[in-house]
Every structure is written in C-alpha cells, then in structure tokens.
Amino acid sequence: MRGRFIVLEGGDGSGKTTLAQTLAAALAADGQSVVATREPGGTPAGQALRALLLAADGPAFEPETELLLMTAARVQHVRQVIAPALARGAIVVCDRFVGSTLAYQGSGAGLDTARILALHRDFADDLWPDVTLLLDLPPELALARGRARLAASAANEGRFEARGLSFHARVRAGFLALARALPGWTVLDATQPADALLATARASLGA
Numbered sequence: 508m509r510g511r512f513i514v515l516e517g518g519d520g521s522g523k524t525t526l527a528q529t530l531a532a533a534l535a536a537d538g539q540s541v542v543a544t545r546e547p548g549g550t551p552a553g554q555a556l557r558a559l560l561l562a563a564d565g566p567a568f569e570p571e572t573e574l575l576l577m578t579a580a581r582v583q584h585v586r587q588v589i590a591p592a593l594a595r596g597a598i599v600v601c602d603r604f605v606g607s608t609l610a611y612q613g614s615g616a617g618l619d620t621a622r623i624l625a626l627h628r629d630f631a632d633d634l635w636p637d638v639t640l641l642l643d644l645p646p647e648l649a650l651a652r653g654r655a656r657l658a659a660s661a662a663n664e665g666r667f668e669a670r671g672l673s674f675h676a677r678v679r680a681g682f683l684a685l686a687r688a689l690p691g692w693t694v695l696d697a698t699q700p701a702d703a704l705l706a707t708a709r710a711s712l713g714a
C-alpha cells in the first residue's frame with residue numbers, strides 16, 4: 508500500500524501555504540488520512556535548518572552550502588515523515604520539495620542541475636511526487652503578496668524575498684521548464700482567488 512505524494516511548488520508568495528492548508532483540510536474532510544508538511548522543515552532538524560536558511564539577517568551562504576543544507580533538511584523529512592506516511596497509505600500534501608531546489612539553487616543561483624539530481628538520488632532516496640501542482644504567477648505580483656505576508660507576521664523568513672526580480676524571473680522560468688520536463692506536473696494560474704484555485708487544484712487531482 509502506498510499513499511499519494513502531492514507537492515505544491517511555486518515562487519515566494521504564490522499561495523502555496525494557503526492552498527496546502529485548504530487542500531489538506533478538504534481531503535481530510537472527505538475522510539482521507541492526510542499529512543500536511545513543508546520544506547524546508549517538517550522535522551525538528553528541518554525546522555532548525557529552515558530558521559538558518561530563511562532568516563533575512565542570517566549568515567551569507569555560498570550557493571553550494573545552501574544546496575547542501577536544503578538537501579540535508581530533505582533527507583530528514585523523507586526518511587522520518589514522508590516515506591513512513593506514504594507507507595501507511597496516507598496522502599502527503601507537501602509545501603515545496605526538490606522542484607524548489609532545482610528552481611532556486613539551479614535556475615535561480617546557477618548550480619548544475621545534474622548535481623542537484625545526483626544529491627537527491629543518492630541521499631533523499633530518489634523520492635519523487637506523484638503529483639506536483641505549480642502555482643504560477645508573475646514574480647512582481649507574488650513578491651508583493653509575500654512581502655505583505657512577512658510584514659504582517661513575526662516570522663524572520665525574508666531571505667529569498669530579498670533577492671532581485673531577475674532572480675525570481677529565473678526561478679519562475681525554471682519551474683515552468685520543470686513542469687514541461689517532469690511527469691505529473693500541472694501548472695495552475697495562481698492569480699485566481701484562493702477558493703477558485705482550490706477548486707482547480709481538486710479538479711486536477713481528481714479529488
């Protein structure tokens with residue numbers, strides 16, 4: 508028995524966390540066993556790495572260091588949370604996964620995709636989502652949303668939002684290229700209101 512591994516991807520402020528919460532709640536209300544989780548994070552070690560990686564005033568990381576720390580958080584998450592949940596037949600709804608590393612550290616920061624894929628294969632058990640929903644919208648719009656959310660919250664997670672528009676444009680193009688190249692990806696128009704986006708997401712999941 509294997510559950511279903513659903514991942515939400517997209518740029519900063521594209522609405523992933525909002526959709527992950529409403530989608531997980533809708534699936535649970537249908538009586539399904541759902542595990543909602545996120546990256547970086549999802550485990551105690553992952554949370555500690557998240558704080559280090561996302562703090563706007565955190566240390567200056569080389570792109571390779573960022574890649575290794577993101578991957579380290581993912582190894583903990585795959586082994587301790589995602590694979591066990593799938594093994595007991597649960598639906599895992601995950602806010603970001605390896606697609607984000609390919610888009611941010613690969614397309615955004617210029618690291619070689621083959622190295623990212625090799626790390627994923629060698630250390631994260633080469634686990635891939637069954638379905639990936641890509642929330643696509645222009646970075647100008649997404650960043651305005653994301654910055655408003657950060658300003659209204661106590662979370663110190665602004666490191667990636669602080670990068671320039673050209674970085675975020677490369678990330679968006681990277682995500683769209685992944686959606687064309689990888690199986691199981693669907694691109695959703697994330698300019699839709701949240702309730703319409705949830706309905707579109709459920710329709711594309713057949714759920």
Ligand SMILES: Nc1ncnc2c1ncn2[C@@H]1O[C@H](COP(=O)(O)OP(=O)(O)OP(=O)(O)O)[C@@H](O)[C@H]1O
Nearest residue numbers: 518519520521522523524525652653656699700701
């Ligand atoms: N469909 C939507 N339409 C308009 N605003 C939205 C929509 N979805 C989410 N928002 C708002 O946009 C902001 C960012 O949303 P959210 O935190 O879900 O994005 P995210 O993709 O998780 O961002 P991050 O990558 O920074 O975690 C929030 O204030 C949220 O309320």
Ligand SMILES: [Mg+2]
Nearest residue numbers: 523524525602
């Ligand atoms: Mg989020």
